[in-house]
Amino acid sequence: MTVESTAARTPRRSAGTTGAKSTAGKRSTAKKSPSGEPELVQLLTPEGKRVKSAEYDRFVAAITPDELRGLYRDMVLTRRFDAEATSLQRQGELGLWASLLGQEAAQIGSGRALRDDDYVFPTYREHGVAWCRGVDPSNLLGMFRGVNNGGWDPNSNNFHLYTIVIGSQTLHATGYAMGVAKDGADSAVIAYFGDGASSQGDVAESFTFSAVYNAPVVFFCQNNQWAISEPTEKQTRVPLYQRAQGYGFPGVRVDGNDVLACLAVTKWALERARGGEGPTLVEAYTYRMGAHTTSDDPTRYRHDDERAAWEAKDPILRLRRFLEASNHADEGFFAELEAESEALGRRVREAVRAMPDPDHFALFEHAYADGHALVDEERAQFAAYQASFAEAEGDN
Numbered sequence: 001m002t003v004e005s006t007a008a009r010t011p012r013r014s015a016g017t018t019g020a021k022s023t024a025g026k027r028s029t030a031k032k033s034p035s036g037e038p039e040l041v042q043l044l045t046p047e048g049k050r051v052k053s054a055e056y057d058r059f060v061a062a063i064t065p066d067e068l069r070g071l072y073r074d075m076v077l078t079r080r081f082d083a084e085a086t087s088l089q090r091q092g093e094l095g096l097w098a099s100l101l102g103q104e105a106a107q108i109g110s111g112r113a114l115r116d117d118d119y120v121f122p123t124y125r126e127h128g129v130a131w132c133r134g135v136d137p138s139n140l141l142g143m144f145r146g147v148n149n150g151g152w153d154p155n156s157n158n159f160h161l162y163t164i165v166i167g168s169q170t171l172h173a174t175g176y177a178m179g180v181a182k183d184g185a186d187s188a189v190i191a192y193f194g195d196g197a198s199s200q201g202d203v204a205e206s207f208t209f210s211a212v213y214n215a216p217v218v219f220f221c222q223n224n225q226w227a228i229s230e231p232t233e234k235q236t237r238v239p240l241y242q243r244a245q246g247y248g249f250p251g252v253r254v255d256g257n258d259v260l261a262c263l264a265v266t267k268w269a270l271e272r273a274r275g276g277e278g279p280t281l282v283e284a285y286t287y288r289m290g291a292h293t294t295s296d297d298p299t300r301y302r303h304d305d306e307r308a309a310w311e312a313k314d315p316i317l318r319l320r321r322f323l324e325a326s327n328h329a330d331e332g333f334f335a336e337l338e339a340e341s342e343a344l345g346r347r348v349r350e351a352v353r354a355m356p357d358p359d360h361f362a363l364f365e366h367a368y369a370d371g372h373a374l375v376d377e378e379r380a381q382f383a384a385y386q387a388s389f390a391e392a393e394g395d396n
């Protein structure tokens, strides 16, 4: 059961980790702590300290201060855009918005690991990945305003349209990756999905097919602890990354609030895909700081202290601490970025307000190439409905 807007559950006190004890097998790449709980791959602590990793350091060893500032800029601008979109919904300019607040590191780290010729299959929350792919943020808002069915050409940026049917894009990604392999290309495919989606049959099927066909696909699960009102422990009895083992490919849990770790782990998984080693499951352990969407009220099913605990692990704050401590960024950098953020907010606001309303009857176009009797009937019904307003106005 999930609840959006009409929840009546008792709020849960703590997200904790997933319910059952770890039973990881030998193919899992995450180490175990002495308590037996799985450890996250982490390169930056919440305090902004760099931690060494024998396995993953090589993927970020050559990163320059400029690139580190770039990751910070990506996260700040994505958060600013996201906040603007939430405000626009509250002002009635959008019908709905699904905020990524708290998930910036998972999305920017994995998004920046990709090459231009890789292909991305997102859910409806991947605004940070869209940013990395060069999709104009304003274009993400058309669908949420109800004026178009997508807003960008998927093939211009190798970034598929947002998918709201939970988990289905993992199948699209798997099929696409099987095609990439048949073409003999060395590009890779990445499919984003959530902890809730991991319960879908589509995801299980895509794991089976990608493993058996050795498809060059990375399954990037953002475990943000919630599927609307359902906590992760209602989705699984083992940590999600361990699911991969049963399908015959590796799974790893990464600190989803650590942009460096997400970058490194995704690069590793993409390298495997390109090298013909097949799929990888990356579980980015993170937190949905906001509501599921603007139609949801999370105070009905979770306590504020849970959010407060995750605020201490904020992905942007920890990179800022690292940049400051290592003298990679000064006050001038942060001030300029603040101004750039505000300019982005203004630009997006103006772009949304200027979006033209579509022709109402466009809704019926392209449903079938050669038309269909049912669509004709629905079009006629809709025309009568529209005409009823004109009559009502005439009566007054």
Ligand SMILES: Cc1ncc(C[n+]2csc(CCOP(=O)(O)OP(=O)(O)O)c2C)c(N)n1
Pocket (backbone or CB within 6 Å): 002, 125, 164, 165, 166, 193, 194, 195, 196, 197, 198, 224, 226, 227, 228, 288, 292
């Ligand atoms: C097949 C299907 N079932 C149900 C829904 C309704 N629904 C929309 S979002 C959502 C929860 C998804 O949770 P998760 O996969 O964890 O992603 P998150 O929203 O947390 O990013 C559900 C059940 C849907 N869109 N598609």
Ligand SMILES: [Mg+2]
Pocket (backbone or CB within 6 Å): 194, 195, 196, 222, 223, 224, 225, 226, 227, 228
């Ligand atoms: Mg979720």
